[in-house]
Amino acid sequence: MARFFLSIAFLCALTSAALPVPPQGFVRTDGLNFTRHGKKYAYIGANLWSGMNLGAFDRPRLVRELDRLQRIGVKNLRVLAATEGPDSEPWRIVPAMQTAPGVYNEKLLRGLDFLLWEMQKRDMTAVIVLGNYWQWSGGFGQYLNWAGEGSIPYPKFDPLARGGSDDSWISYWSWLHYNFYVCKFYGNTKAIEWYEKFIRKVVTRRNTISGQHYYKDPTIMAWQLANEPAGFFAQTKFDEWILRTAKLIKARDPYHLVSVGSMGEVFSMAGVDQLKNHAHKEIDYATVHIWVQNAAVYNPDRPIETYPRALRSLTDLLDKHRAYAKKLNKPLVFEEFGISRDQNRFEPGSSVLIRNHFYYRAFSYVIDSQKSDAPVAGVNFWAWGGEGAPKHVRWQPGDPLIGDPPHEAQGWYSVYADDHTTTAIIARSARRLAAAH
Numbered sequence: 001m002a003r004f005f006l007s008i009a010f011l012c013a014l015t016s017a018a019l020p021v022p023p024q025g026f027v028r029t030d031g032l033n034f035t036r037h038g039k040k041y042a043y044i045g046a047n048l049w050s051g052m053n054l055g056a057f058d059r060p061r062l063v064r065e066l067d068r069l070q071r072i073g074v075k076n077l078r079v080l081a082a083t084e085g086p087d088s089e090p091w092r093i094v095p096a097m098q099t100a101p102g103v104y105n106e107k108l109l110r111g112l113d114f115l116l117w118e119m120q121k122r123d124m125t126a127v128i129v130l131g132n133y134w135q136w137s138g139g140f141g142q143y144l145n146w147a148g149e150g151s152i153p154y155p156k157f158d159p160l161a162r163g164g165s166d167d168s169w170i171s172y173w174s175w176l177h178y179n180f181y182v183c184k185f186y187g188n189t190k191a192i193e194w195y196e197k198f199i200r201k202v203v204t205r206r207n208t209i210s211g212q213h214y215y216k217d218p219t220i221m222a223w224q225l226a227n228e229p230a231g232f233f234a235q236t237k238f239d240e241w242i243l244r245t246a247k248l249i250k251a252r253d254p255y256h257l258v259s260v261g262s263m264g265e266v267f268s269m270a271g272v273d274q275l276k277n278h279a280h281k282e283i284d285y286a287t288v289h290i291w292v293q294n295a296a297v298y299n300p301d302r303p304i305e306t307y308p309r310a311l312r313s314l315t316d317l318l319d320k321h322r323a324y325a326k327k328l329n330k331p332l333v334f335e336e337f338g339i340s341r342d343q344n345r346f347e348p349g350s351s352v353l354i355r356n357h358f359y360y361r362a363f364s365y366v367i368d369s370q371k372s373d374a375p376v377a378g379v380n381f382w383a384w385g386g387e388g389a390p391k392h393v394r395w396q397p398g399d400p401l402i403g404d405p406p407h408e409a410q411g412w413y414s415v416y417a418d419d420h421t422t423t424a425i426i427a428r429s430a431r432r433l434a435a436a437h
Contacts, residue, residue: 026255032325032329032377033377039437045127048384056107056110062114064386078129078380079126080093081130082130086100090154091154102194104201110208120219125218125220127335129261130224131195132226139226152178153178154178155174180233184234186240187237204253222257222259223256225245226260229242229261230270239276259283262278263287266290267295284331286324287332288318288335289336303354314358318376326374337362339354339355348411352421359426360429381426383413384415388401
């Protein structure tokens with residue numbers, strides 16, 4: 001019997017020795033909360049999808065943007081690490097990280113290295129997004145195209161219709177067509193093989209600046225499977241993909257958190273089951289994205305009529321997803337929200353009264369929830385545009401990168417560096433949240 005226990009102890013020692021020892025500063029979960037350095041970690045963050053690209057092609061600007069974000073109390077950045085080519089496709093982020101299956105742009109990977117290095121200096125944390133359901137970075141559709149599923153049926157919409165939320169029948173049916181196409185991803189062996197190869201490439205990478213392996217870097221808070229993946233026409237395969245991908249990541253990096261990147265149950269036909277999709281033990285926290293304008297709840301042309309409805313939708317959806325998080329006993333991050341400038345203007349210097357109020361209400365909800373038994377663990381506004389300014393309605397190569405992806409009306413949801421009233425609300429809210437711990 002003693003020999004048996006000694007054998008078990010020896011096997012355990014071998015297993016633990018094979019795992020890397022995580023340094024201090026990793027973000028953990030504790031029920032419905034995050035912790036870091038042994039303390040509760042609730043944050044106000046931003047979406048900065050362009051961080052990797054700026055790190056590759058405009059490092060001085062990236063440093064300035066990070067300094068600005070640090071000054072207003074932003075602690076967390078959600079950044080995109082996966083873009084798929086070819087660069088000739090319309091309304092795409094270019095250049096792409098992956099120009100062909102298994103062919104990677106080392107300059108962009110070094111841009112990600114630089115971003116994480118600079119974030120580490122400012123004690124920020126990053127959520128690294130490893131894919132995209134939508135077309136503006138190539139995403140699942142590009143993997144399917146490479147795998148022989150035919151041309152990508154890009155959604156058609158008018159970028160000036162309420163800032164890009166065109167509710168015409170042409171737009172609606174093209175949107176459905178795209179979803180039907182892209183849901184094939186979850187069952188396409190070849191597409192998933194290339195996606196998983198990229199995940200292994202990034203998760204096991206060694207930072208060329210710090211010399212630190214990514215899996216040992218506490219600057220990374222979480223790996224995220226994709227931006228807004230949804231089941232739509234393939235709900236069972238979608239959930240199987242979630243579990244398979246999360247296990248793949250955890251097998252190579254058992255210390256960082258993993259999240260799905262789901263929008264949550266905000267559209268009735270999106271094929272998202274918040275409880276089922278986040279119940280897997282390999283998924284550490286849940287997310288929700290609330291877009292009152294994209295969902296045609298709010299119309300900036302009729303603010304008096306529609307804005308009160310937008311506020312009710314904000315509260316109702318957050319209440320609903322907090323209840324889900326409580327059942328899951330996992331943290332909830334309010335990961336995306338935004339609203340246009342007054343009268344749907346895009347240019348810097350235009351009025352932002354309604355947006356400021358919406359930001360205030362969104363942040364206040366998160367802050368007030370800290371006193372309850374179902375807090376919102378973090379919140380990221382969409383998105384930081386910084387010193388960039390739109391040159392065209394839709395992005396074109398050579399234009400500055402701002403908060404709005406290439407396929408959307410440029411300036412639609414961007415927070416510019418000189419939006420001083422908005423940044424003041426963000427800064428005050430960050431201080432209030434810190435005091436609420």
